[in-house]
Amino acid sequence: MSRHRHLASALLLLAIACCLSCVGPPSPRAQALTEVRSADPQTRFLAVQELVLMPLDEGILGALIVATMDGDWQVRGAAIKALGDVGTKEPLALQTLEAALGDEVPDVVVQVPLALARMGPEPGVLEILCLALGNPHGGVQAEAARALEGFGPDAASSPDVVPALIETLESSNDAEVELAIINALGAIGPPAASALPAIQGYLEDPRLDIRYAAEDAIDRISVR
DSSP states (O other): OOOHHHHHOOOOOHHHHHHOOOOOOOHHHHHHHHTTTTTTHHHHHHHHHHHSSSOHHHHHHEEEHHHHHOOSSSHHHHHHHHHHHTTTTHHHHHHHHHHHTOOOOOHHHHHHHHHHHTTTTTTHHHHHHHHTSSSSHHHHHHHHHHHHHGGGGGGGGTTHHHHHHHHHHHHHHOHHHHHHHHEEEEEHHHGGGGGGHHHTTTTTOOOHHHHHHHHHHHHTTTOO
């Protein structure tokens, strides 16, 4: 789906919700849906935080998706976090998170793997986490690896996960990323057997935490 069609779909959901909100006296939901379109960034930011506390429906989902494209980076980050908090795996929500990987602000992009970590090891979630591992920002790569670590062996339900972890590990010079990926591969266990040669290269690493992580990962992967 193109960015324009993606935005059009979210705007349609939001427009329908706003029309329905015009019926009867203003409710907290109607007020938040109005405030998320305010000219004031702080008001929009607070409205996103209010919406995430309400029962999810198409109107609220549309508002959160539109907010991920806000002109203020803090609003965008809050909206991405909110999609993780509500735990929706709607295709439009996942497409939104994938698109957010291209945000120019690293602090916004890092919210994508954090949100996905709360959604579980669904195929669409794993696909986007693999893309996040290829992001140029180390913090994003590390959080993607931590999300996969949290999924444990279920992360290997996608055949792309282990190769993506190996590729990022072999190309990284970031200690945080290396440690997170080694831990993720260890959590996956025997399905990550193809990563053993890459991990074994860290057994003589001068960094104690990484060396210990490599030893632990090899033990967990080698379990029969």
